[in-house]
Amino acid sequence: MVIVNLAAAPMSKEQVADLYLGRSDDCIPIDQPVGSGIYVEFYKKVTGRDSAQVKAIWSRLLFTDRGVAPKQLPNSAAVKKAVAANPKAVGYIEKSAVDASIKVVLSVN
């Protein structure tokens, strides 16, 4: 699995985790459907958390009006398209889905 963005500047796992857990708003994180294989793998490997923990974290931010959970797009193709269209957007997709429209900023094995 890889983390992608329009810029080629590499990101650390911690930076990506901060984005998806609402600790940073340097970029706009884009999500895959909750519970999908890639969603589960991404959160487990990058944040060390499962979907319920992630939901609990975002509930805390939502109900104090400090943030809204990342938008979910239906699949990697949609994520890729959104990332390609917005320099601030960050997404995660399968390594095999990478093409010239986006850059890999972090690889997660």
Next chain:
Amino acid sequence: MISKVTPAVAAAVLALVTGTGHADTIDTIDRYVTFSGFGTLGVVHSDYSQADFIGNVVQPRGAGFKSWSATPDSNLGGQAKFTLADSLSGVFQVLSRDDANGQWKPTVEWANLQYQITADLKVRVGRMVLPTYEYSDTQYVGYSLPWVRIPIEIAYTDAGLHSDGLDVLYRVKTGSVTQNLQLQWGRTRVDLPGSEFTSTPATVVVFSDTLQYGDTSLRLVYQRYSSSGFPPVQLGVTGAGLTYDPGGWFVMADSNYSQDKFFGDLFSWYLSGGVRIGRFAPYAIYSMSRAQSVGTSRLTALGNDHTVAAGVRWDFAKNLDTKLQLQQVTIDSLDDPASFANLTSRARVGDKADVLSWTLDFVF
């Protein structure tokens, strides 16, 4: 919580994003208003016959001897968030739970307008919940808590209510450390049954700094109430808390020291830890409230009790969890021990209450 994005909507968003190329316009779904909510269904049983176990210091009654009570934890909340312009939004949140008068009555907890001045600076005007201690502003969102409820002792001097005023939020990054600074000023009513400024509004000023470094967060807060009612209140609360939560386990400690001329000084703290094993998250808590000095009220040991608790959270389905918690609370003073209301004349220092709580939490 936010509803799922359908492919059609997502396509529309992408089209808009492509069209404008601006970062902010990715949030065009639910552009004007989003609804979300939370709730907890809970029952509590106490084996102690000389007082009621309560879930929050303002509640006038709770779980007594051999009786199950839904009062301490049950609640229902709803929120609407309005996006009025790119940097202007509003939020409105209503919460129902058994209040200081023992009534299940909805109250408006959040109602404010937020203006984003820069990416790191926001100002809110209206009603906000006070950020006095860890989780004080989401203590009724059971789903956001690792336990059944916040250790009551930590909230003893301040139940974590809302204030009407102004709030400034500023985020500063220094290397890998992010500081979230918050300055809040407003008017509030602290509604403790039979004590404090029940009828006179108080002015409250809060300054808090949350330092986040990866999975570690340190929280520092200073809060001051003043009211000219009777008794006149000059209550200062200084708090510090530390959390480390890498995902597979967590430790958390929080404390506050409150100073008041009338009630004297009080120190409250807790230490908690837990692990996550699949969908289960067992935890333990030790919490305590101790009077530190005698105020003009001459109450010598106000609030004193301590609690040992163990429980488990089970995330059994999407957006739902259930928790079971067993705790033993020891009464260390007959002057309004933090976890109880309605002490009888037969209550004694050293008495112990075994309390069993079950909750079902949901978010949507």
